[in-house]
Amino acid sequence: MAKEALDLQAITARRRPWSGFRASLIAWWCVWLLVLLFFFSGARFSIGPVTIKTIALDWGFIATWWPFISRGVIVTFQLSIISIILAVVLALLSALARLSRVAPLNSLAGLYISLMRGTPLFLQFIFIYSALPQLGLVLNAFPSAVLALSLNYGAYMSEIFRAGIQAVGRGQTEAAAALGMTPWQTMRRIVLPQALRIITPDIGNQFIAMQKDTSLASAITLLELMGLARQAGAPRQRFFEALVVAAIWYWLMTIVLTYFQGKLEHRMARSDR
Amino acid sequence: MQPIVQVENLHKRFGGLEVLKGVNLRVAPREVVCLIGRSGSGKSTLLRCINFLEEPDEGRVTVAGISVPAGERTREHRQQIIELRQRAGMVFQSFNLFPHKTVIENLIEAPVVVKGMQPSQVIPLAEQLLAKVGLAEKRDVYPSKLSGGQQQRVAIARALTMQPQVMLFDEPTSALDPELIGEVLAVMRDLARDGMTMIVVTHEIGFAREVADRAIFMDGGVFVEEGPPEQCLSNPRDERTRRFLERIL
Numbered sequence: 001m002a003k004e005a006l007d008l009q010a011i012t013a014r015r016r017p018w019s020g021f022r023a024s025l026i027a028w029w030c031v032w033l034l035v036l037l038f039f040f041s042g043a044r045f046s047i048g049p050v051t052i053k054t055i056a057l058d059w060g061f062i063a064t065w066w067p068f069i070s071r072g073v074i075v076t077f078q079l080s081i082i083s084i085i086l087a088v089v090l091a092l093l094s095a096l097a098r099l100s101r102v103a104p105l106n107s108l109a110g111l112y113i114s115l116m117r118g119t120p121l122f123l124q125f126i127f128i129y130s131a132l133p134q135l136g137l138v139l140n141a142f143p144s145a146v147l148a149l150s151l152n153y154g155a156y157m158s159e160i161f162r163a164g165i166q167a168v169g170r171g172q173t174e175a176a177a178a179l180g181m182t183p184w185q186t187m188r189r190i191v192l193p194q195a196l197r198i199i200t201p202d203i204g205n206q207f208i209a210m211q212k213d214t215s216l217a218s219a220i221t222l223l224e225l226m227g228l229a230r231q232a233g234a235p236r237q238r239f240f241e242a243l244v245v246a247a248i249w250y251w252l253m254t255i256v257l258t259y260f261q262g263k264l265e266h267r268m269a270r271s272d273r
Numbered sequence: 274m275q276p277i278v279q280v281e282n283l284h285k286r287f288g289g290l291e292v293l294k295g296v297n298l299r300v301a302p303r304e305v306v307c308l309i310g311r312s313g314s315g316k317s318t319l320l321r322c323i324n325f326l327e328e329p330d331e332g333r334v335t336v337a338g339i340s341v342p343a344g345e346r347t348r349e350h351r352q353q354i355i356e357l358r359q360r361a362g363m364v365f366q367s368f369n370l371f372p373h374k375t376v377i378e379n380l381i382e383a384p385v386v387v388k389g390m391q392p393s394q395v396i397p398l399a400e401q402l403l404a405k406v407g408l409a410e411k412r413d414v415y416p417s418k419l420s421g422g423q424q425q426r427v428a429i430a431r432a433l434t435m436q437p438q439v440m441l442f443d444e445p446t447s448a449l450d451p452e453l454i455g456e457v458l459a460v461m462r463d464l465a466r467d468g469m470t471m472i473v474v475t476h477e478i479g480f481a482r483e484v485a486d487r488a489i490f491m492d493g494g495v496f497v498e499e500g501p502p503e504q505c506l507s508n509p510r511d512e513r514t515r516r517f518l519e520r521i522l
Contacts, residue, residue, distance in 0.1 A: 174326055175369035175428075179383035179435060180359040189386055193373050 040244075061241045065232040069245045072225030073253070079142065079214045079224060083149035084207050090154030095161035096187070109158070116155030122216055124148045129220035145217035153210050160202045164195035197268045204261035208254055215250070225249055276335075277302045277470050278323065278361075278439055283332035283343070285318055292318045293329070294494040300439070303468045307481035307502070310491035311517055316474045319491070320441050323472065324361045325354045336361050337438040359387060362432030366444040368424040370416040376403065376427050377412045380434045387435070395434065402430040406460050422453030426460050433464075440464065442473040476521060482506050490514040 042056035097109035116124070129144040139147065168191045176186040218227035225246050233242025278300035285293040292315045300306050308316040321327040323334055329343035337360040341353045371379050380399035384390045403409050406426040416424055425445055432440060442461065446454040458480050465471055465484050475481060481488050481502050488505040490498040490513075498511045509515045 169369075171365060171367050171369040172371065175363075175365060175371070176383075178324055178326060178358055178361075178363035178365075179432070180355050180387040181383065182355065185386050189382065190371055194371075197373065 055240075057244070058238055058241050061236065061238045062245060065238075065242065066245055069225065069228045069232055069242060070249065072223065072228040072246075073249050075142075075222070075224040076211070076214050076226075076249075077253070079145055079149070079217060079222075080207070080211045083146050083153065083214070084210055086146065086150035087153035087157055087206075087210070088203070090150060091157035091161050094154065094158040095165060098158065098162055099165060113155045113158055116152050121148065121152045121213060122219065124152055125216050125220050141217065141220050141222035144220055145214070145222050148216075149210060149213065153206055157203065157206055160199050160206070161195065164199035164202075165191055167198050168194045200265055200268050201261070204257070204264065208257050208261070211253055211257060212250055215246075274301050276300055277337055278472065279333075279335040279340075280319070280323065281333045281335075283319070283322055283334070284330045285315075285322055285327060286330055292494050293322065295332075296495065298489075298496075300470060300472060302438075302470055304486045305465045305471045305473065305484055307485040307488045308472065308474045308491060309476065309478070309481060309488060309506075309517075314491040315494040316491045317443055320363075320443050320472060320474050323441060324358050324363055326363075355387075359435055360437055361439045361441055362435055362437035363441045364425070364428050364432055364443065364445050366447050368416075368421070368428045368448070370424055370428055370431070372416050375413050375415055376408065376419075379416070379427060380431050383431070383435050398436075399430070399434050402433050403427075405433075405463070406430045407456075420453060421449045422456045425449065425457045429457075429460055429464070439470045439472065442471065442475070444474050444476065446475070446477060478506055478518070478521065490517070492517075 038054060040055050040057055042054055044051065044053050046052070094109040094112055097105040098113070100106055125145065125148045128139060128148050129141065132139065165187075172190055172194065173186055176190045177183075181189070214224060215226035217224055218230060221227070223231065229242040229246035230239075233239040276299040278298065280296055280298040283293050283296040284291065296315075296319055298306075298319075308319065310316045318327055322329045323336065325334070325341065331343050333340060333342045334357070335341070336357050339353060339357040339360060341350070341357055371382065374382060377396065377399055380402065381392050381395040384395040384398075385392055400409065400412065403412060406429055408423060408426055408430070411419060411423065411427070416427065419427065429440075429445075445461070446457050449457065454477070458477065461471070461473070461480070462484055473481075473485070485502045488498075488500065488502040489496050490505060490509070490511065492513050498505050498509055498514045505514070506518065509518060
């Protein structure tokens with residue numbers, strides 16, 4: 001009885017500082033968010049000789065143009081979903097090529113990865129949209145953006161896939177081979193499922209990064225979130241307001257993606273628990 | 274009697290080091306052969322060459338009628354190796370269960386993928402083998418939930434689900450805590466009693482003495498002593514065998 005009481009005390013003693021910290025974390029988050037909001041309140045006040053001016057937003061502009069800019073979320077979302085799927089396919093293929101003993105394939109994948117990682121993503125966008133037409137290859141803004149994003153992210157993620165595949169122990173490959181599985185069956189059934197589990201957090205991070213890099217597509221006239229914000233803000237000299245609206249959307253999308261990333265990682269870890 | 278495993282003049286080099294120097298071995302059906310020797314003597318390499326996890330440089334291996342010469346690079350050669358492996362189950366020191374699959378999924382994986390069987394066709398056999406290794410109730414758990422001894426018993430059942438004609442054991446108890454060794458050896462003993470042909474690389478001299486029909490002592494890539502375990506392990510003629518046994522007993 002006495003021992004039980006003691007144990008309970010030990011548990012609560014261990015628990016309390018932790019949950020206390022968590023509560024104060026949440027409180028401080030709210031404080032800093034309010035401070036951030038206050039900076040955009042337009043309030044102006046003086047403390048002695050110092051006058052503090054906060055940013056005065058044109059709320060009328062925001063109210064009028066919010067729906068217009070927000071329509072870009074759909075294009076941004078479509079662009080990032082299609083590009084991430086193609087990038088994963090490209091990454092997987094080039095990672096397998098990089099791990100293969102077939103010299104032409106291996107070196108081709110190496111060249112692709114080096115080229116894409118060695119040049120700026122912004123240049124790739126402009127190159128595909130504006131330079132390829134010189135060769136008679138004309139692509140619209142949306143397919144150009146998909147191509148640039150998936151080629152570029154495919155190269156980066158290829159290295160993630162390769163590291164993930166290599167992280168699966170040699171014993172796994174040997175066990176599968178000893179059971180009579182072919183190298184391809186072993187890759188598909190044994191190695192890749194485990195590699196995917198290992199790299200899920202990294203792929204999630206890439207997806208979140210790409211979500212924001214879709215904004216580069218506005219430079220090739222695509223009217224996604226960023227493009228619409230510029231279109232609304234530029235003629236009226238209201239860049240600040242327009243960009244705040246776009247920023248809020250990017251931020252929200254990232255928060256949602258981060259949430260789902262956490263969920264996915266939790267599910268993937270099932271067999272380790 | 275026609276041997277079920279036949280190894281002829283097997284050579285294996287790693288870089289400049291010759292690990293197997295022309296090994297010959299014939300194993301009769303239902304025979305249990307224990308390979309012993311210090312580390313680096315070539316015993317594990319020999320076992321791994323029998324199912325071509327290591328490609329030998331020279332020689333020939335025959336398992337249950339599938340005869341594969343060493344050192345070829347053809348598609349046909351690779352196909353033959355896959356045929357051979359289906360007749361020779363292997364158990365590893367480090368278990369190597371598939372961590373992303375449950376116990377029953379581990380067992381049915383190879384029959385489904387390699388032999389193209391339906392899961393419903395394999396599951397009865399898999400359940401029967403799980404019961405045989407004493408783990409029927411662990412059917413749906415993941416390997417990470419099992420002790421080392423339990424994992425190794427599942428690994429034995431997984432190899433048996435392919436219905437091999439020979440079982441190869443590569444130091445099956447070396448990675449286990451001492452108190453878990455017994456349960457794995459017991460399963461192996463049952464298997465031997467049921468008439469499975471077994472080649473076992475082991476340091477468990479007690480097991481070899483009790484279960485093996487023949488013990489082989491390897492050193493420097495050759496057999497230095499070979500015979501019934503009571504003679505080979507209790508009364509060795511070779512000086513190296515004697516020194517080795519003195520050290521580990």
